[in-house]
Amino acid sequence: MKILLVQSFTSPEEPPIYPLGLACLKTVLKENHEIYGLDINVSTEDEYLNMLDKYKYDVIGFGIRNIKVATIRKHANIVDEHHNLIRIAKRVQPDSVLIAGGMGFSLFAEPLMRIYNEIDYGLFGSAEVTFPKLLQNLYKPQKVAGVYYRFNQTIKYSFNQTDDEKNKLVTPDRTIIPVELYARFENAYGIQTRRGCILNCIHCSDKHLLGSNIFTRPVEDIVNELKDMEKIGIKNVFFADQIFNIPYEYTKSLLKSIIENEIGIKWTAWFYEKNLDMDFFNLMKESGCKQAIFSPDSADNKILNNLRKEITSKDLKKTYMLAKKANLRVGYDFMLNAPGETIFSLVKTISFIIKAKLHLGKLLALHGLFIVTMRIYPNTELQKISIEKEIIDKDDDLLEPKFYNPFPLSVFVNLILKIMELLWLIKKLFKK
Numbered sequence: 258m259k260i261l262l263v264q265s266f267t268s269p270e271e272p273p274i275y276p277l278g279l280a281c282l283k284t285v286l287k288e289n290h291e292i293y294g295l296d297i298n299v300s301t302e303d304e305y306l307n308m309l310d311k312y313k314y315d316v317i318g319f320g321i322r323n324i325k326v327a328t329i330r331k332h333a334n335i336v337d338e339h340h341n342l343i344r345i346a347k348r349v350q351p352d353s354v355l356i357a358g359g360m361g362f363s364l365f366a367e368p369l370m371r372i373y374n375e376i377d378y379g380l381f382g383s384a385e386v387t388f389p390k391l392l393q394n395l396y397k398p399q400k401v402a403g404v405y406y407r408f409n410q411t412i413k414y415s416f417n418q419t420d421d422e423k424n425k426l427v428t429p430d431r432t433i434i435p436v437e438l439y440a441r442f443e444n445a446y447g448i449q450t451r452r453g454c455i456l457n458c459i460h461c462s463d464k465h466l467l468g469s470n471i472f473t474r475p476v477e478d479i480v481n482e483l484k485d486m487e488k489i490g491i492k493n494v495f496f497a498d499q500i501f502n503i504p505y506e507y508t509k510s511l512l513k514s515i516i517e518n519e520i521g522i523k524w525t526a527w528f529y530e531k532n533l534d535m536d537f538f539n540l541m542k543e544s545g546c547k548q549a550i551f552s553p554d555s556a557d558n559k560i561l562n563n564l565r566k567e568i569t570s571k572d573l574k575k576t577y578m579l580a581k582k583a584n585l586r587v588g589y590d591f592m593l594n595a596p597g598e599t600i601f602s603l604v605k606t607i608s609f610i611i612k613a614k615l616h617l618g619k620l621l622a623l624h625g626l627f628i629v630t631m632r633i634y635p636n637t638e639l640q641k642i643s644i645e646k647e648i649i650d651k652d653d654d655l656l657e658p659k660f661y662n663p664f665p666l667s668v669f670v671n672l673i674l675k676i677m678e679l680l681w682l683i684k685k686l687f688k689k
């Protein structure tokens with residue numbers, strides 16, 4: 258079959274990123290099919306139309322990574338932009354089978370299948386196993402795991418993927434979209450070493466998407482991929498893993514192998530605050546880490562417990578002590594007004610940020626701080642808590658972003674967010 262894979266709009270606020278998911282799909286599909294790719298974030302609508310005019314495609318797939326991305330700076334509605342691309346494909350190629358997938362789609366698959374009525378099938382979550390299977394069973398979707406399909410004007414869902422199906426990790430084929438199109442964007446190139454997470458944060462949507470086990474790739478494969486990336490001129494990568502230092506021994510052997518193979522690529526990743534020591538920080542530094550990002554979400558022990566972070570403020574303090582010693586840049590993500598938050602716990606978080614900044618100086622930059630309120634995602638414990646507390650309705654599909662930010666603390670929290678927004682703008686102005 259001739260298949261066109263389109264990376265749909267990601268975020269108007271964030272720089273484009275290389276579509277790693279499409280590259281993984283090319284790897285598993287190319288043996289039996291002819292694969293073409295286009296990323297609308299680095300192409301024009303005319304280029305998209307030309308691509309649609311060029312061949313008659315049997316299948317057109319849309320990668321919907323982000324949905325209604327809500328950050329502290331902007332709340333961008335890109336549901337309509339995705340729809341526009343889908344409608345164009347339906348108009349130009351009315352006989353193609355249209356398939357949607359990607360993590361943004363998966364989080365809100367049912368409401369999106371209702372809105373995007375041109376889409377024939379929706380695929381939930383990772384698709385290295387399910388996409389090729391669906392192509393073999395194009396008119397029997399009920400036989401394949403993770404498929405949303407239409408039957409008698411209703412939307413049906415086949416059945417869940419197993420964890421093994423969700424986590425078939427392959428070496429991406431980056432010929433699907435030219436890598437050089439992203440060279441000027443920060444954090445543009447992702448590389449995945451593992452999938453899944455064993456932690457249990459109450460707001461986490463990745464657990465539902467990827468499962469509770471961690472599946473890792475062989476270290477040798479990753480090192481070879483990094484070598485290939487280096488050969489084609491990539492200088493920085495982002496490890497697109499849930500948590501980079503779990504499993505700990507696996508990560509250590511990966512870092513040692515990067516050092517042994519003298520890979521010169523710089524990298525960034527998300528880290529868990531536990532089990533870190535100076536040896537590990539030295540390995541990070543020596544293997545090219547340019548920034549370690551932590552997502553403690555709070556610095557108060559009671560809130561950390563409520564969020565099920567399984568860390569304490571002591572672990573957090575250790576992160577900046579070690580980073581300072583290793584002279585390594587760090588970033589912190591915080592979520593204000595979490596369940597149980599009081600003015601005292603908030604002050605603890607703010608004073609942690611101030612202490613960390615004083616300690617780290619330039620190693621903790623303003624853009625290294627990501628401070629938001631908690632977005633409530635479907636299939637999370639936070640959703641249950643929010644229903645109990647009547648913050649959201651039990652039938653809310655959450656496609657319209659909702660945040661856990663109860664009154665009266667919300668007044669103070671919104672003020673902090675405004676100040677952060679202002680600082681961002683001032684910084685942007687100075688950069689110009």
Ligand code: B12
Nearest residue numbers: 267278318319320323324358359360383384445446447497
């Ligand atoms: C790593 C990561 C980042 C890194 C990316 C680095 C890089 N250069 O790649 C950084 C830090 C830059 C980042 C930024 C953002 N991210 Co992010 N990120 C992730 C994370 C953890 C992994 C993504 C990844 O690369 N996975 C590995 C690849 C191989 O998988 P994949 O792309 O998902 O593709 C698979 C499937 O989705 C599917 N698929 C993909 N396309 C298609 C197409 C078709 C037709 C089909 C059938 C299937 C299919 O098959 C693929 C293979 O299995 C995910 C969490 C998650 N569960 O995925 C969040 C996630 C994707 N990010 C998210 C968000 C919100 C953002 C930001 C908007 C952050 C913000 N400011 O709020 C920005 C947007 C950046 C942008 N321009 O798009 C959300 C998106 C959902 C949503 N809420 O809309 C996620 C899902 C996290 C979450 N649970 O909320 N992110």
Ligand code: SF4
Nearest residue numbers: 454456457458461499
């Ligand atoms: S560490 Fe990240 S991926 Fe793991 S449970 Fe917490 S939020 Fe989810």
